[in-house]
Amino acid sequence: MEKLLPAQNRLLKSKSSRLGGEFRGKLFVILCAVIMITATIAITIFLSTKGLQSFTKNGISIIEFLTSSKWDPTNKANPAYGVLPFIFGSFAVTILAALVAAPLGIGGAIFMTEIAPSWGRKILQPVVELLVGIPSVVYGFIGLTVLVPFIREHVGGLGFSLLSGMIVLAIMILPTITTIATDAMSSLPNHLREGSYALGATRWQTIRKVLVPAALPSLLTAIILGMARAFGEALAVQMVIGNVRDMPNSILDASATLTTIITLNMGHTTYGSVENNTLWSMGLILLIMSFAFILLIRYLSSRRKLR
């Protein structure tokens, strides 16, 4: 049909439609960007105002909130709002998980890129992608039914412990770390490898002395992104960590994190009550922490560019 039109019309039409397409395309992407930015800013503002209410409106001291280890918000006569044990729990479980997942993930990445780039990648890549696809509630349930009894019987304690949380989280953040580390390793210029081999280095020496140091900022980014995910994870951790308000004394003690306390209590509390406000304050701490993680990542990637 269109071929029957005179050339002029055809060209003119296509020109106008191209311009229209240009404009619409631009409008669409700008709109996307604006929506994303607005959403982020709106969430930040909302969470800040809500989170600060417990200090401004309810008069809880920030120092006490952050440093006291006594949490007893329902005690009518003498309520205490110290979230230190939960902050500690969040950090402890996150760092422990990263300690387990980082070597595993980076090792897997090196295996995929350096040792067995063809068949290793073919096997490991789908496995890692599969791990991403498993919902966190499933991780939690497996942790509750398999891991907790196993630790109770073979390691000690109640089974509900930092250790269980650490293992579940380590498996959950493994794909994040592996994927980013693999990208980092495979994007290293080949002349690094060739130069190293030319100097007579073995493969392991090349990996250890040349490739890993060269990719280090990206590898650290991978670990921190994994930690950011671990820090914010609620459901799976809640099912295995025991949610005890006391400070844990050992890795086998039950503990609680900021996210588990929020998810356990949010539905039961009424909007505007002190308890609800303190939960929002915990949410604000989580937000600040995720900003800190992002700043750290940006710092690391700026270092990477300088190289």
Added chain:
Amino acid sequence: MKSLKKFSLLTLLTALIIFSAACGGKGTNGSKEGTDKKDNPAQKTEELSGSLVISGSSAMQPLVAAAAEEFMAENPKVDIQVNAGGSGTGLSQVAEGSVQIGNSDVFAEEKEGVPADQLVDHKVAVVGMTAAVNPKVGIKDIKKEDLIKVFTGKITNWKELGGENQKIVLVNRPDSSGTRAVFNQFALDGATPAEGITEDSSNTVKKIISETEGAIGYLAFSYFTDDSVTPLAIDGVKPTEENVQSGKFPIWAYQHSYTKGEAEGLAKAFLDYLMSDNIQNTLLKEQGYLPVTKMKVERDAKGNQKDI
């Protein structure tokens, strides 16, 4: 071909927008219709229509949803949506008017930040609960004072109470949980329990008690369906329906449905339906609740009990 694609995308988008707009509109229209009905009692026998949004206690959600299902089957033009978000959420939402009924497992007076005087309480069911222990503990009856000692951490081994030589492991509920509030008030006489594993979901609590040596927690009667956990009698009074109804067994609570101001229209019709013999005597039992209509005692928000 290209324009056709674009056109279909546009149509799809428009359809989506119109659809969502229609959905949004239906809610408000429907509830208005519901309230209009009330103004004209002559029309009461007419078929009910409209929509109703209910929110609140996750423990009550299955019961209310099941009742709503039957109600909708009888009144096909009615649409009832039952959300679970927790008692606090239900009370807050009904107070601010975003839902018509807010379910709660505690009195609104007990929750901070809710205008309890604006809300009207409809007690739709009673739930009995008791302490539950791991069957290997070897105890079936406990004195109330011992129970308090167990939960406050003064007794730490079951052999002190004549059970097996097992360390006591407490399984608590979150601070703000209604179940915890009821148990603390009526089983522990207001004592604050010592720290222990904390879980919100009754199913998880039951699972933990049944799997952990020496564990004790508390569950509603409806969770004692098998012998994976042992319900405890308190001061020799067995945790049975009859004992709760006669007021002998102390640990029970109402399940409340709150409306803002007196219930009207569809909300009233549904609450009446919940109180009907049909629901109270059959559905409630199926869901593990006790009919509120058969209670021989009643309680106020402060926990004072008296005979009726």
